[in-house]
Amino acid sequence: MRSELDPVAKLTAELEKLPGIGARTAQRLAFHLMKVDKEEALALAQAIVNLREEISYCSVCFNLTDRDPCRICSDPKRDTSTICVVEQPRDVWTIEGTSQYRGLYHVLGGVIAPLEDVGPEDLRIKELVKRVRSGVKEVILAVSAGTEGQMTALYIHKLLKPSRIKISQIARGVPVGGDLDMVDGDTLAQAIKGRQEMTPPARE
Amino acid sequence: MAILKTKAIVLKSHKWSESSRIVTLLSGDFGKIRVIAKGARRPKSGLERPLQPLTLSSIIFYKKENRNLHILSQADPINHFLDVKSNLKKLTYASALCELSDRMTTYEQPDRALYETLIDGLRKIEDMPDHQTEKLFWYFKLKIFKILGYSPSFSRCSRCGIHPRTPLLSFSPGLGGILCNGCSYEDPKAPSIHLGTVRFLGRLTKMGPEGLGNVEISELVKGEIREVLTSFLKYHAGNHGRLRSLELLNTWPQEVR
Numbered sequence: 001m002r003s004e005l006d007p008v009a010k011l012t013a014e015l016e017k018l019p020g021i022g023a024r025t026a027q028r029l030a031f032h033l034m035k036v037d038k039e040e041a042l043a044l045a046q047a048i049v050n051l052r053e054e055i056s057y058c059s060v061c062f063n064l065t066d067r068d069p070c071r072i073c074s075d076p077k078r079d080t081s082t083i084c085v086v087e088q089p090r091d092v093w094t095i096e097g098t099s100q101y102r103g104l105y106h107v108l109g110g111v112i113a114p115l116e117d118v119g120p121e122d123l124r125i126k127e128l129v130k131r132v133r134s135g136v137k138e139v140i141l142a143v144s145a146g147t148e149g150q151m152t153a154l155y156i157h158k159l160l161k162p163s164r165i166k167i168s169q170i171a172r173g174v175p176v177g178g179d180l181d182m183v184d185g186d187t188l189a190q191a192i193k194g195r196q197e198m199t200p201p202a203r204e
Numbered sequence: 205m206a207i208l209k210t211k212a213i214v215l216k217s218h219k220w221s222e223s224s225r226i227v228t229l230l231s232g233d234f235g236k237i238r239v240i241a242k243g244a245r246r247p248k249s250g251l252e253r254p255l256q257p258l259t260l261s262s263i264i265f266y267k268k269e270n271r272n273l274h275i276l277s278q279a280d281p282i283n284h285f286l287d288v289k290s291n292l293k294k295l296t297y298a299s300a301l302c303e304l305s306d307r308m309t310t311y312e313q314p315d316r317a318l319y320e321t322l323i324d325g326l327r328k329i330e331d332m333p334d335h336q337t338e339k340l341f342w343y344f345k346l347k348i349f350k351i352l353g354y355s356p357s358f359s360r361c362s363r364c365g366i367h368p369r370t371p372l373l374s375f376s377p378g379l380g381g382i383l384c385n386g387c388s389y390e391d392p393k394a395p396s397i398h399l400g401t402v403r404f405l406g407r408l409t410k411m412g413p414e415g416l417g418n419v420e421i422s423e424l425v426k427g428e429i430r431e432v433l434t435s436f437l438k439y440h441a442g443n444h445g446r447l448r449s450l451e452l453l454n455t456w457p458q459e460v461r
């Protein structure tokens with residue numbers, strides 16, 4: 001019989017909360033961690049503790065960081081007049097991996113999806129508008145190319161237009177709907193290089 | 205398990221596990237359905253484009269009995285509504301129509317009229333210039349209300365049935381339409397509405413947005429229509445009737461609205 005204090009049941013319940021892990025996988029992982037060397041299991045536990053105690057969001061760009069501002073925001077060699085807007089911290093990693101971009105980033109934390117109850121107030125859009133007011137010359141929108149990404153890009157464009165800076169969108173080499181981390185490095189590097197200035201219909 | 209084929213418009217789609225999507229679609233044959241599209245987020249799956257919200261696609265899926273999550277096997281785009289997706293105003297109102305159709309329906313209740321009205325609405329929003337978009341939205345919102353069985357009355361007082369002629373009336377979502385001055389005490393909280401606005405809505409419902417041509421609508425009339433349609437939806441759907449898509453519009457900076 002399982003009580004609430006049963007360590008295996010407790011760990012299984014925690015693992016099950018992780019994305020993509022069902023009840024059976026959670027149980028298998030729990031038993032696996034019982035079987036491996038104690039050091040190995042404890043190293044995993046310690047890594048989780050370190051992650052949560054040492055990593056937080058950069059107060060400028062909202063990337064994940066172990067110091068605030070993050071290494072990119074505080075690097076004097078980066079071009080501070082350009083901001084690349086992405087959805088998730090892992091998109092920063094992906095773009096950094098191409099070594100093609102030397103500007104700064106801004107992590108939104110998602111895209112506008114009204115039917116999923118995600119509005120602009122749930123994302124770091126206000127913070128972006130504020131940042132842009134201090135000497136930024138170009139904003140590159142590198143959100144995913146699907147309907148929601150497009151809505152987010154058009155919306156940000158609308159908000160930033162009065163500030164008269166250059167606003168560009170990465171080229172359509174990126175497949176429609178595709179997340180940045182599903183795109184290979186070369187394609188992404190091309191997409192950043194081939195970015196196009198956004199010019200919505202004159203009526204808008 | 206049955207293999208079924210239909211045309212459907214993608215209402216919403218969210219990421220599921222590492223590479224899949226769960227997609228909600230509105231079809232004429234089966235009503236609103238939910239499917240899981242395994243591996244859809246891999247670029248080579250070919251499923252990203254047909255499964256984007258606001259895309260009309262032809263789909264094949266395995267229907268599981270007694271479940272409301274079915275398995276998608278194939279999807280091919282028919283219409284991407286690209287002109288809608290490249291204009292924020294059109295995209296916002298089109299998204300609001302999808303949102304309305306999603307929030308007001310339950311799964312697997314076939315409703316061909318609703319499906320056809322939604323497609324028609326998206327097509328018209330795409331084809332007509334964006335200064336007409338809001339008017340189109342009002343028209344299709346009222347049409348969807350009607351299909352779902354709620355039709356506010358704009359010609360007769362919803363309590364005594366007379367055709368009111370005084371310049372200022374009120375609109376009671378609870379009583380189902382306008383109230384003449386003599387009946388307005390029945391719902392003291394009902395927002396007021398001018399006779400001109402009421403007549404405009406009557407003509408809009410009867411003749412459709414094209415029938416009205418390019419009439420200029422004053423800010424006062426626009427404000428009253430927005431309020432009336434929003435309060436009517438809220439009354440019937442509660443918090444469900446809150447259209448998040450429209451809330452986007454209120455956050456545009458004043459100078460670019």
Ligand SMILES: [Zn+2]
Binds near residue numbers: 060061063072073074
């Ligand atoms: Zn930073």
Ligand SMILES: [Zn+2]
Binds near residue numbers: 364387
């Ligand atoms: Zn009356």
